[in-house]
Amino acid sequence: MSSSASNISATPAIGGISYLFPASTRSVRQLSQDSQLESSVETLESFGFENVHVGVEESPYQLARDAVAKLIDEQSIDPESVGLLIYGGTPGVMAFSPAGDAAIGAAGFCTTDRFKYPSARLQYELGLTKAWTFAIDQMACTTLLAATRIARSLCLTEGIERAICVSSEFFPMYAGREAIFNCTSDAACAVLIERDGPANRLVSATTVTKGYYWDTDSRRDEVVASYFPTARHVALQTIDNAGWKACEVDWIMPHNVSMRSWEILSGLIRLPNAKLWTDNIARHGHTLAGDNFINYRDALDAGAIEKGQKILLFSYGFGAHWTGVAVEA
Amino acid sequence: MSDNNVLLVTGATGLVGGGVLRRILEAEPGSRAYVMVRDELRWRSTEQRAFGNLASRITPVHGDLTVRGLGLDYNVRRRLTREVTGVIHAGADTCFSRSLAEARLVNTEGTREMLALARVCGRSRRFVHVSTAYVAGRRCGLIEERDNGSSAGWVNAYERSKYEAEVLVRKADFDWVIFRPSTIACDSRDGSVSQINGMHRALRIYHRGLAAMMPAKPGDLLDMVTSDYVNDAIVRVAFDPRASRQTMHLCAGSNAITIGDLLDAAYELWGTDPVWKKKGVERAILTDLDTYTLFARSVIETGDPRLASILSSLSHFIPQLALSKQFDTTVADALVGHPAPAVATYWKAMITHLMANNWRCVTRAAA
Structure with a gap:
């Protein structure tokens, strides 16, 4: 890691x-x-x-x-x-x-x-x-x-x-x-x-790569099973590296994977579903390009994010990489 | 128990029935036994390995717990009723995934039939019933060594059918004793596993990284016992006059292990295997039952056959983890003379044994 x-x-x-x-x-x-x-x-x-x-x-x-x-x-x-x-x-x-x-x-x-x-x-x-x-x-x-x-x-x-x-x-x-x-x-x-901005500051980042899961097709079961514990680990590590407590997180800007998986993950990191920005899952689906940032922009435009709020961006990529970024709005 | 006894034993091909019978025959050279078996050929193929020279004092009789009258031949039944001095009923269907009807057929109705037979065995002094600590079902907290009722419900049909069997035993108008072992882990001497059960299978699934979480808190207790403790305890107490109409937990009780310690030890041990470590299998998350259930439901709904099968197999066992309980062992400790060994003293040896044997059990030959 x-x-x-x-x-x-x-x-x-x-x-x-x-x-x-x-x-x-x-x-x-x-x-x-x-x-x-x-x-x-x-x-x-x-x-x-x-x-x-x-x-x-x-x-x-x-x-x-x-x-x-x-x-x-x-x-x-x-x-x-x-x-x-x-x-x-x-x-x-x-x-x-x-x-x-x-x-x-x-x-x-x-x-x-x-x-x-x-x-x-x-x-x-x-x-x-x-x-x-x-x-x-x-x-x-x-x-x-x-x-x-x-x-x-x-x-x-x-x-x-x-x-x-x-x-x-x-x-x-x-x-x-x-x-x-x-x-x-x-x-x-x-x-x-x-390099130095007054808002939306990148406070910490964490990545875990697990090469064992490089072949998603042949290790599909293990990928599905490993997703949640590793995602929880990375999310909590990112929050900890930012010097925050999990309960202090105001928003999670997710990658737009299934709502069900986010309900499970938010349960595992003990954050209420209400802190998930999920408006875009239905209308846009899951982009490989940048769900977290698309959601962040839309949340800013909607006035949902207030200055100083603590935002967790989290994504998983096949191959397999789990990444979290902590942003202070 | 005095010498020259004639026992009728069910479940003699199993871990408890077989272990108890072997110990009694070893301890009482004048005793002999009838074992009720469904498949005599199968019995013949295993008796020498399991019992060695003791097999000459064992008479197999064909019988079936699922059949009215146990399917016993008329002459066999007459012989049993004349000769048997004690009944040890250890036969059961221990599969957690059976339907209630299937589980009842063997575990409840089978016990009813055995009680009916014991009642007409004129020389029989006691009905020894091997139950399970998990008749407690969904009840949490301290579980006493008595009928704790049925209001809490059960996790699976096995638990319920065994509870219902206990109710029948307590209604008997002759002497009885009920033993309630918890999950039998291994032999305390070397950690060897003679029979793979749901706990071992679950452990293997976590070792392979195929299950993400379990519904428990780190401080929750997981109770298990060793086969040698259970068998020795039953042999020692089964026909002890003090045990008349007693129910006792053959459990670790206060010597159980916390889920947190259990996982610490397991993952620490697995981590010593460089091949396993290289995979980066993440430690399973301890979570609440709702989150676990949502995960399990999602996997099953999405139709991934292998994972769905794994989660389905765990579903009859894992939810019990969320129902933290401690089994009272006051009665058992007093009658057996000592408590069950602490789980922490053999847990690592058991895992080491399982890993060394590629998660298979070993067959222990008779001495």
């Missing part, structure tokens, strides 16, 4: 969040009719899912670019002030292909096309000319949390004043849309990290 707590005078903070979904939306029932789900409609609806977003014409890259552009615009920042750009999500040339043509993108891996990186293209097209740019991979649904954690650390250790983390994850248009009882959505989400 690795964890970190802020012990340097500056406290990196979330300076802004912007996200975008593809234009097309499909209901759980439609997905089921097209054999894109494993579980029954009734089961998934009882777990809180109603609709997901499905990329058709859009490419993961386009959506990532538009999300970052939106972030720069909304926060009125000079692109040249950005010292770090971390991209996570659909890798390589696959990111440039519309979701309906993912096979074409995959073929590009066999040529020099594989070196056409979305992160570098983002840096160029958005004018982030001073941003140290790279991508992170293989973190599944914890990618954006991991990126913000890296950005937070680099802001502190490298003196970077401003960083942007962006994740854009699509499934091929006709691929299965269920990941162990969760309906997945395509989306892109961009997060601005400031």
